[in-house]
Amino acid sequence: MDCRIVQKRLGDYRMGILSEPEHALVDQHLANCADCRAALRDEESVSSFLRQTEDLAPPETSVASELMQKLKQKDRETRHGTGRDSLFIRVAVIVLVVVLFALAGVLIMRYSRDNKAYYPTYGPVGFTWVGDSDEDEGELWKSLPGMPSEGRSVHNIQIPVKQPDPDAPESNGRVIHTFELETDGDPADGPPVRDKEGK
Amino acid sequence: MNTSRELLRDYSDEALMLLVRDGDHKAFEELLRRYEKQLLSFFYRLTSDYDGAKDLVMDVFLKLYQAAARYEPRAKFSTYIYQIARNLSINEFNKRQFRKTSSLDEMDEEDGIEIAGNEPNAMEIMERQEKQQMVQMALNSLNEEQRTILILTEYQGLPIDRVAQIMGCSVGTIKSRMFRARQRIKEWMVEHGL
Numbered sequence: 001m002d003c004r005i006v007q008k009r010l011g012d013y014r015m016g017i018l019s020e021p022e023h024a025l026v027d028q029h030l031a032n033c034a035d036c037r038a039a040l041r042d043e044e045s046v047s048s049f050l051r052q053t054e055d056l057a058p059p060e061t062s063v064a065s066e067l068m069q070k071l072k073q074k075d076r077e078t079r080h081g082t083g084r085d086s087l088f089i090r091v092a093v094i095v096l097v098v099v100l101f102a103l104a105g106v107l108i109m110r111y112s113r114d115n116k117a118y119y120p121t122y123g124p125v126g127f128t129w130v131g132d133s134d135e136d137e138g139e140l141w142k143s144l145p146g147m148p149s150e151g152r153s154v155h156n157i158q159i160p161v162k163q164p165d166p167d168a169p170e171s172n173g174r175v176i177h178t179f180e181l182e183t184d185g186d187p188a189d190g191p192p193v194r195d196k197e198g199k
Numbered sequence: 200m201n202t203s204r205e206l207l208r209d210y211s212d213e214a215l216m217l218l219v220r221d222g223d224h225k226a227f228e229e230l231l232r233r234y235e236k237q238l239l240s241f242f243y244r245l246t247s248d249y250d251g252a253k254d255l256v257m258d259v260f261l262k263l264y265q266a267a268a269r270y271e272p273r274a275k276f277s278t279y280i281y282q283i284a285r286n287l288s289i290n291e292f293n294k295r296q297f298r299k300t301s302s303l304d305e306m307d308e309e310d311g312i313e314i315a316g317n318e319p320n321a322m323e324i325m326e327r328q329e330k331q332q333m334v335q336m337a338l339n340s341l342n343e344e345q346r347t348i349l350i351l352t353e354y355q356g357l358p359i360d361r362v363a364q365i366m367g368c369s370v371g372t373i374k375s376r377m378f379r380a381r382q383r384i385k386e387w388m389v390e391h392g393l
Contacts, residue, residue: 011377011381015359045388046384049334050337052334053244053330053331053335063231063257064228064232068224
């Protein structure tokens with residue numbers, strides 16, 4: 001057995017946990033090797049140094065009584081639900097309910113808005129275009145979202161505009177123009193043709 | 200149901216813990232009585248803080264009590280309770296750095312804890328307290344793992360395979376860390392002329 005292997009086993013040798021054959025081999029090596037005997041003395045000096053510490057005196061008041069009081073308190077809190085855990089659960093439930101209501105409100109508003117968005121484009125029967133003058137027609141017509149190109153489809157649509165035209169019939173202070181557009185082909189391709197006069 | 204105190208002295212730790220699981224408070228007090236001092240010693244050597252060590256002992260038993268309903272005697276009870284202690288010591292170590300005093304002057308009077316025994320001579324008391332502090336400083340020079348392993352083997356007297364279970368690693372790893380810990384203590388002793 002060489003010194004490196006013996007010195008690695010000195011800890012186990014000291015604790016008496018080597019197997020019998022290994023213990024005998026280490027014994028034999030130590031009898032003939034001064035370096036390894038010195039290493040063993042070092043090991044033992046570390047142990048003696050560490051064992052200098054005395055046993056700690058037990059505390060004046062044992063933790064037992066303090067601990068049992070704490071446990072009784074915890075038992076009481078669990079039974080009456082006044083502990084931090086039950087308060088946390090109650091707050092969490094309230095927050096969850098509020099969040100669900102808010103989410104429902106947002107969804108309802110969004111649904112309503114989406115339905116209104118379709119009105120200017122394909123409204124129900126009788127919609128008419130409301131604008132400042134005839135010259136505005138082409139531009140405004142092109143700017144409407146989803147509207148087809150000129151001459152293809154006909155819709156009557158009504159969009160309120162701020163500036164009134166004294167010569168035109170008024171509806172709630174707004175100018176109303178009526179446009180009729182013609183649909184080519186199958187009415188299924190676009191909205192149906194409506195009356196010229198709109199309300 | 201609470202079994203009488205005298206009877207409980209004959210019960211094994213595992214049997215007591217099963218009684219605690221069934222709601223026996225006297226069994227819990229008996230376990231407390233058996234492990235309080237050694238856990239206090241373990242935590243004090245780890246933290247160098249006597250009051251902190253007392254709090255940690257209480258935390259161990261609180262955790263034990265809370266976990267009682269789930270207890271199954273899969274390993275020795277001492278392994279189980281030291282695993283709880285070890286986990287708490289890691290949390291504590293992460294929360295606040297364990298004091299690493301580098302000289303005797305930095306350790307104040309509060310660190311001179313009471314030593315068991317009858318000491319008529321004040322000089323002898325001081326000498327013993329100084330030795331205590333030296334050993335504590337040497338332990339503080341180790342990292343948390345090395346310190347824990349050395350304390351469990353040298354002071355708590357636990358066998359290597361039990362220490363390996365508590366630390367959650369192999370016997371070979373424990374032996375190698377213990378070897379490095381002892382080398383470090385030896386170096387510290389040489390640095391301080393011991």
